[in-house]
Amino acid sequence: MPDPARKLTHEDAQGMGEAEFLQAYSQQRYPRPSVTVDMLIFTVIDTDLKVLLIKRGGHPFQGSWCMPGGFVDVGNSGIDIAPDVARTQGEDLGVAAFRELGEETNLDAELLEKHNVHLEQLYTFGKANRDPRTRVIGIAYYALVPPNLVPLVRAGDDADDARWFSVETEVDLDTLGFDHADILKMGVERIRGKIDYSSIAFSLVPQTFTVVELRAVYEAIKGRSYDSGNFRRRFRRMLTDGIIEQAPGKRQTTTKPAKVYRFKRPS
Amino acid sequence: MPDPARKLTHEDAQGMGEAEFLQAYSQQRYPRPSVTVDMLIFTVIDTDLKVLLIKRGGHPFQGSWCMPGGFVDVGNSGIDIAPDVARTQGEDLGVAAFRELGEETNLDAELLEKHNVHLEQLYTFGKANRDPRTRVIGIAYYALVPPNLVPLVRAGDDADDARWFSVETEVDLDTLGFDHADILKMGVERIRGKIDYSSIAFSLVPQTFTVVELRAVYEAIKGRSYDSGNFRRRFRRMLTDGIIEQAPGKRQTTTKPAKVYRFKRPS
DNA sequence: TCAATAGTGTCTTTCAGACAGTATATA
DNA sequence: TATATACTGTCTGAAAGACACTATTGA
Numbered sequence: 001m002p003d004p005a006r007k008l009t010h011e012d013a014q015g016m017g018e019a020e021f022l023q024a025y026s027q028q029r030y031p032r033p034s035v036t037v038d039m040l041i042f043t044v045i046d047t048d049l050k051v052l053l054i055k056r057g058g059h060p061f062q063g064s065w066c067m068p069g070g071f072v073d074v075g076n077s078g079i080d081i082a083p084d085v086a087r088t089q090g091e092d093l094g095v096a097a098f099r100e101l102g103e104e105t106n107l108d109a110e111l112l113e114k115h116n117v118h119l120e121q122l123y124t125f126g127k128a129n130r131d132p133r134t135r136v137i138g139i140a141y142y143a144l145v146p147p148n149l150v151p152l153v154r155a156g157d158d159a160d161d162a163r164w165f166s167v168e169t170e171v172d173l174d175t176l177g178f179d180h181a182d183i184l185k186m187g188v189e190r191i192r193g194k195i196d197y198s199s200i201a202f203s204l205v206p207q208t209f210t211v212v213e214l215r216a217v218y219e220a221i222k223g224r225s226y227d228s229g230n231f232r233r234r235f236r237r238m239l240t241d242g243i244i245e246q247a248p249g250k251r252q253t254t255t256k257p258a259k260v261y262r263f264k265r266p267s
Numbered sequence: 268m269p270d271p272a273r274k275l276t277h278e279d280a281q282g283m284g285e286a287e288f289l290q291a292y293s294q295q296r297y298p299r300p301s302v303t304v305d306m307l308i309f310t311v312i313d314t315d316l317k318v319l320l321i322k323r324g325g326h327p328f329q330g331s332w333c334m335p336g337g338f339v340d341v342g343n344s345g346i347d348i349a350p351d352v353a354r355t356q357g358e359d360l361g362v363a364a365f366r367e368l369g370e371e372t373n374l375d376a377e378l379l380e381k382h383n384v385h386l387e388q389l390y391t392f393g394k395a396n397r398d399p400r401t402r403v404i405g406i407a408y409y410a411l412v413p414p415n416l417v418p419l420v421r422a423g424d425d426a427d428d429a430r431w432f433s434v435e436t437e438v439d440l441d442t443l444g445f446d447h448a449d450i451l452k453m454g455v456e457r458i459r460g461k462i463d464y465s466s467i468a469f470s471l472v473p474q475t476f477t478v479v480e481l482r483a484v485y486e487a488i489k490g491r492s493y494d495s496g497n498f499r500r501r502f503r504r505m506l507t508d509g510i511i512e513q514a515p516g517k518r519q520t521t522t523k524p525a526k527v528y529r530f531k532r533p534s
Numbered sequence: 535t536c537a538a539t540a541g542t543g544t545c546t547t548t549c550a551g552a553c554a555g556t557a558t559a560t561a
Numbered sequence: 562t563a564t565a566t567a568c569t570g571t572c573t574g575a576a577a578g579a580c581a582c583t584a585t586t587g588a
Contacts, residue, residue, distance in 0.1 A: 031357075032299035033341040035393075035404055072393070074300040077402035078345075089402040090298075093393025124391045124406050126302075126339070126360025135344035135356040137302055137404065139391050211540080230578060232541065237576085255538045256586040478567085497551060499568065504549090522565045523559035 033135040037097045038069035040142040040187040047216040050164040061177030068104040072096040097141040106154035118144040118203035144203040202263040208247040210258040300402040304364045305336035307409040307454040314483040317431040328444030335371040339363040364408040373421035385411040385470035411470040469530035475514040477525040
């Protein structure tokens with residue numbers, strides 16, 4: 001029987017059955033990194049792409065603006081426990097991201113589901129020394145919050161530790177903590193690419209929306225203007241293709257009211 | 268001074284300077300997951316997309332075919348060391364993937380560089396219990412190996428523990444170990460999408476190639492045929508756009524020899 | 535009735551698919 | 562000279578950019 005605090009050799013393992021092997025394996029201790037989910041939370045307000053940042057209260061990067069994030073719950077993996085205590089592996093990665101999203105925005109799971117808040121894995125950042133405390137592997141996720149939920153998010157002009165920043169005009173990439181400038185740049189790139197061949201744009205408008213509102217989302221994300229007529233033609237195609245449908249009611253403005261539409265979610 | 272084996276509270280940390288905080292922090296112990304890089308190694312041979320799989324020698328999934336992979340070196344993070352020993356954080360994530368690629372293919376770094384073997388992060392798989400031994404976060408990378416390097420890879424009909432499998436006709440998704448079927452499916456999807464707007468196809472042909480050879484790569488990855496004339500037109504456009512250029516020599520066949528071209532790598 | 539926004543139609547270019555056809559090497 | 566493969570050209574339709582134009586509302 002090998003020393004449980006040392007690595008299992010191939011020879012050790014050879015004669016064991018699977019159950020016995022797993023028992024022996026659980027006693028080992030390898031160096032392991034910390035793992036976090038880092039949340040890139042976007043919205044579009046007034047043709048302007050915004051990201052939610054929080055001000056760090058503690059070291060390191062105390063006082064710097066950062067994307068929110070947190071550790072993944074991995075149960076009792078990798079720590080010493082009594083032999084008769086059951087091993088648990090904690091929460092799925094996507095669940096951790098969803099939980100963090102809820103905690104950081106102060107929106108409950110039901111609301112996030114109901115408004116089809118889009119949550120998707122972006123990339124995993126794992127350079128050594130990206131966190132001075134210890135080795136941290138950070139799995140970045142991005143979320144797209146529709147503008148009508150923004151007033152419910154715990155972040156505003158009053159909160160001095162959580163705020164929406166215009167990606168274009170307010171974020172200072174040079175002073176973001178950790179490697180969060182890299183994460184933000186990659187996140188913007190990703191949604192810029194993805195808006196053309198996916199339905200993520202519909203996650204950044206209210207449940208019913210006008211042609212102009214959808215166009216504003218495209219313009220905010222792409223950072224360019226779209227010809228009104230040409231965009232309408234694309235919109236009409238989505239209508240005939242059954243991707244969207246007209247919804248009852250009209251959007252009241254100061255002048256001519258506009259028809260509203262809704263996204264027909266693929267079931 | 269807080270107990271170093273317990274979590275630092277916000278109050279503990281409040282009065283410290285950054286250096287003192289980092290010192291106190293390093294003494295803590297949180298549960299941490301294991302982290303691996305999982306390698307999806309592709310090539311195209313005879314208009315057929317192939318993936319490199321290895322047969323597992325040990326538990327779990329003993330005898331099953333799997334994608335190769337290995338643990339990320341995280342230095343001495345997260346383990347108990349004497350206070351006077353320096354903390355190290357190990358290797359970058361991308362470096363770990365490159366190292367694993369070299370180890371699993373038996374190709375040295377110089378050769379991988381010289382032949383522009385493409386290596387890119389795919390996705391991070393982090394469901395709880397995806398590995399019965401302990402909580403494992405697996406960062407999947409995919410590599411594209413040009414066919415002329417394939418004879419140098421330690422994997423062939425003779426090796427019974429490492430082999431190239433046709434993704435279409437030979438891989439049995441139902442018996443792949445762990446969640447590797449999911450990883451493979453996502454990898455194929457990714458290169459299918461990416462071949463249209465990136466230059467990854469050039470990583471799957473020799474340094475100089477004919478129109479037909481490049482077309483074969485497209486057909487293997489997309490799983491469809493391309494009209495010869497239409498594909499040539501696309502090819503001509505790449506030529507006039509300066510993406511590729513003609514190379515000296517011709518490809519000898521049984522009939523009319525074909526011109527060969529090379530990819531002009533953006534510098 | 536006028537200003538402002540909603541909404542339509544046309545011309546042009548680019549590019550992909552379908553497919554007919556020409557050119558040139560070897561056997 | 563036959564045939565296999567390399568390579569070119571034409572017709573059509575889908576979709577985007579540029580831009581002129583009409584429709585409908587509130588003030």
